[in-house]
Amino acid sequence: MSSYDLQIGGMTCAACAGRVERKLNKLDGVVATVNLATERARVDCPPETDPQVLIAQVERAGYTAQRVADTPEGGDQQVVDLRRRLAVAAILAVPLADLSLALSLFPEFRFPGWTWVCLGLAVPMVVWCAWPFHRAAWNGLRHGTSSMDTLVSLGVIASTGWSVWVMLRGGPVEPGLGAGWAALTRTEDALYFDVAAVVITFLLAGRFFEARAKTRAGSAMRTLLAWGAKDVELTDGRRVPIGALGVGDEFRVRPGEKIATDGVVVEGFSAVDTGVVTGESVPRDVTVGDTVVGGTVNAAGSLLVRAVRVGVDTQLARMARLVEQAQEGKAAVQRLADRVSAVFVPAVVALAALTLVGWLVWGPSVSAAVTAAIAVLIVACPCALGLATPTAILVGTGRGAQLGIFLKGARALESTHAVDTVVFDKTGTLTEGRMEVVAVRGTDPDLLRLAAAVETASEHPIAAAIVRAAPQGLPTVSGFTALPGLGARGTVDGREVLLGRPSLLSDRGIPVPSEYVGATVVVAWDGEARGAIEVTDRVRDSAAAAVAALRRLGLTPVMVTGDNPRTAHAVAAQVGIDEVVAEALPEDKVAEVRLLQAAGRSVAVVGDGINDAAALAAADLGIAVGRGTDAAIEAADVVLGRDDLLVVADAIALARRTHRTIRANLVWAFGYNVAALPLAVAGLLSPLVAGAAMALSSVFVVSNSLRLRKFQELR
Numbered sequence: 001m002s003s004y005d006l007q008i009g010g011m012t013c014a015a016c017a018g019r020v021e022r023k024l025n026k027l028d029g030v031v032a033t034v035n036l037a038t039e040r041a042r043v044d045c046p047p048e049t050d051p052q053v054l055i056a057q058v059e060r061a062g063y064t065a066q067r068v069a070d071t072p073e074g075g076d077q078q079v080v081d082l083r084r085r086l087a088v089a090a091i092l093a094v095p096l097a098d099l100s101l102a103l104s105l106f107p108e109f110r111f112p113g114w115t116w117v118c119l120g121l122a123v124p125m126v127v128w129c130a131w132p133f134h135r136a137a138w139n140g141l142r143h144g145t146s147s148m149d150t151l152v153s154l155g156v157i158a159s160t161g162w163s164v165w166v167m168l169r170g171g172p173v174e175p176g177l178g179a180g181w182a183a184l185t186r187t188e189d190a191l192y193f194d195v196a197a198v199v200i201t202f203l204l205a206g207r208f209f210e211a212r213a214k215t216r217a218g219s220a221m222r223t224l225l226a227w228g229a230k231d232v233e234l235t236d237g238r239r240v241p242i243g244a245l246g247v248g249d250e251f252r253v254r255p256g257e258k259i260a261t262d263g264v265v266v267e268g269f270s271a272v273d274t275g276v277v278t279g280e281s282v283p284r285d286v287t288v289g290d291t292v293v294g295g296t297v298n299a300a301g302s303l304l305v306r307a308v309r310v311g312v313d314t315q316l317a318r319m320a321r322l323v324e325q326a327q328e329g330k331a332a333v334q335r336l337a338d339r340v341s342a343v344f345v346p347a348v349v350a351l352a353a354l355t356l357v358g359w360l361v362w363g364p365s366v367s368a369a370v371t372a373a374i375a376v377l378i379v380a381c382p383c384a385l386g387l388a389t390p391t392a393i394l395v396g397t398g399r400g401a402q403l404g405i406f407l408k409g410a411r412a413l414e415s416t417h418a419v420d421t422v423v424f425d426k427t428g429t430l431t432e433g434r435m436e437v438v439a440v441r442g443t444d445p446d447l448l449r450l451a452a453a454v455e456t457a458s459e460h461p462i463a464a465a466i467v468r469a470a471p472q473g474l475p476t477v478s479g480f481t482a483l484p485g486l487g488a489r490g491t492v493d494g495r496e497v498l499l500g501r502p503s504l505l506s507d508r509g510i511p512v513p514s515e516y517v518g519a520t521v522v523v524a525w526d527g528e529a530r531g532a533i534e535v536t537d538r539v540r541d542s543a544a545a546a547v548a549a550l551r552r553l554g555l556t557p558v559m560v561t562g563d564n565p566r567t568a569h570a571v572a573a574q575v576g577i578d579e580v581v582a583e584a585l586p587e588d589k590v591a592e593v594r595l596l597q598a599a600g601r602s603v604a605v606v607g608d609g610i611n612d613a614a615a616l617a618a619a620d621l622g623i624a625v626g627r628g629t630d631a632a633i634e635a636a637d638v639v640l641g642r643d644d645l646l647v648v649a650d651a652i653a654l655a656r657r658t659h660r661t662i663r664a665n666l667v668w669a670f671g672y673n674v675a676a677l678p679l680a681v682a683g684l685l686s687p688l689v690a691g692a693a694m695a696l697s698s699v700f701v702v703s704n705s706l707r708l709r710k711f712q713e714l715r
Contacts, residue, residue, distance in 0.1 A: 006041040009064035023061040062139035082208040089129040093197040096121040100194040103175040122193040146345040155377040159192035232260035261294040267304035273297040348380040375680040388665035391705040396658030404641030412637040415621040416655035418602040425607040426561035431537040435465035442531015454490040499523040543575040546645035589615040
């Protein structure tokens with residue numbers, strides 16, 4: 001399958017998004033998801049599908065479409081246009097409303113031609129300020145569909161048309177103070193210009209604040225996407241565009257410059273500010289052999305870096321894609337809202353018609369009937385319903401990206417509120433995945449030096465740890481022999497040195513003192529055990545704090561590792577985990593996840609290696625450490641951009657907060673329409689109040705979602 005991202009123009013509510021989605025899904029082999037908040041469509045289709053066919057299909061639905069790659073950022077332009085229309089509407093609405101109020105309270109102030117003054121103030125608003133609503137409604141009408149703009153346009157045109165009819169038919173005319181005053185006085189000669197004016201102003205204000213909020217909500221991702229370096233200095237001193245850099249090329253990074261792409265340091269030492277990618281506030285020291293991430297900033301010394309990943313393969317690009325996919329995805333609750341919105345608008349139009357007929361038959365006046373029908377049209381606009389879920393996801397995933405938390409999609413949000421168990425891998429997850437010497441026991445001062453000299457010829461991780469711990473200037477080893485699974489031997493300074501498991505010495509008749517039994521490495525020469533070296537995989541500094549934070553969130557931590565039981569239980573005790581499963585192969589890890597799920601638990605798995613990928617995929621929620629293997633990252637639902645395990649708790653807390661925000665938004669949106677419609681039908685809600693309430697409902701949903709930007713890390 002091929003995938004395309006389309007920027008959709010002209011959508012104003014959930015009904016619009018649903019219409020575009022249904023239209024695209026009618027094409028053979030096409031699976032489309034349309035997001036109102038991002039105004040994008042994610043389309044998966046057969047490879048032979050021409051993107052122009054997709055664009056044409058959207059246009060047949062009455063909207064515009066362009067491939068995202070061909071579309072400049074348009075959010076700011078939309079905000080500017082809405083601000084301009086809102087300013088004009090406010091300038092005209094204030095004198096119109098004040099004039100209507102004054103002439104209603106003081107009839108003696110009415111002057112010849114005052115009705116035409118009201119009309120002159122209203123016409124620019126009804127035509128130009130409300131044009132976005134009329135245009136969208138007309139496009140829907142041409143294609144036999146309806147949307148919230150249909151309701152707004154009908155309400156505005158109905159109130160204005162009624163007012164013009166009252167003016168032209170002759171007889172007495174009242175300023176009205178809006179439709180509510182006309183209903184109370186039971187007159188049929190009140191003007192509705194102020195209704196149209198104030199409703200348009202309220203709705204434009206709501207639309208403007210929505211657009212500005214969505215622009216702000218997406219600012220974190222736009223910053224991330226635009227953060228990468230634009231050019232790079234090669235070793236010969238030339239600066240070339242970043243696109244000219246290839247894998248294996250070496251480039252220079254001076255203090256204060258951005259690192260052009262993911263690579264390995266081949267020369268130099270520096271501190272690198274990784275905040276934009278990982279959220280870490282403290283720069284990380286790097287030296288020869290360390291990996292660096294494109295988009296991070298070299299804070300101190302000069303570095304020579306060899307490119308390992310370029311272009312779309314870099315960590316920055318991959319993380320940005322994860323967030324985009326999450327923002328384009330839909331939660332199950334959003335799909336329910338879309339289905340409701342698809343039938344909601346036609347139902348409201350029918351309800352408004354029935355309300356008009358009912359009030360004409362049983363009501364006190366034609367004016368009261370028109371008032372109630374217009375209020376129904378305006379108050380029922382399902383803007384808040386369509387924005388409830390996507391705005392929360394947009395803000396939540398953007399905040400996560402700032403903290404180094406990348407949620408792949410709606411599944412991560414919907415799984416976390418039910419998760420009660422977190423399964424950790426040990427090596428590379430709870431531990432740093434790098435062996436180090438923690439203790440040297442023995443009286444001979446040459447113990448570590450001789451052992452390290454032998455291990456210089458070995459590639460084993462334990463050997464590397466011993467060599468790193470030894471002083472510089474080691475003697476040369478000769479006659480080196482590796483003893484797989486046991487240890488090694490070699491001759492150093494004329495001594496035959498044997499080192500390895502205690503059993504290696506015992507099998508060769510060398511007594512092992514009781515204090516050395518169980519040590520990682522025992523060292524012997526001249527037929528005598530001289531001492532022991534303890535080597536372990538160092539536990540991450542943040543592991544214990546992370547486990548404690550998860551417990552505070554009500555989660556049960558479990559360790560499942562392929563390591564031996566003694567090491568596994570030692571690490572578990574150090575970090576505060578009670579449940580331990582040791583000597584687990586990859587298939588055993590999956591079986592353990594299934595076992596926990598069968599016991600009624602909802603399981604999250606945290607891992608970083610290829611051997612964790614199957615368990616990550618099997619879990620209800622997979623969390624991969626960002627510097628882990630590609631297999632682990634692909635299988636996970638949440639990717640952490642840094643190695644601080646406290647971010648695991650942050651990720652779960654953020655996803656839970658986002659999910660709660662979605663539910664609160666939907667409760668408000670559904671509750672608002674359910675409560676407001678009966679009031680409008682009963683004539684207890686004037687169009688002025690209805691317009692204000694509808695606009696404020698949408699602003700509430702977006703503002704509630706924006707509170708996620710203040711989410712703080714758990715510390």
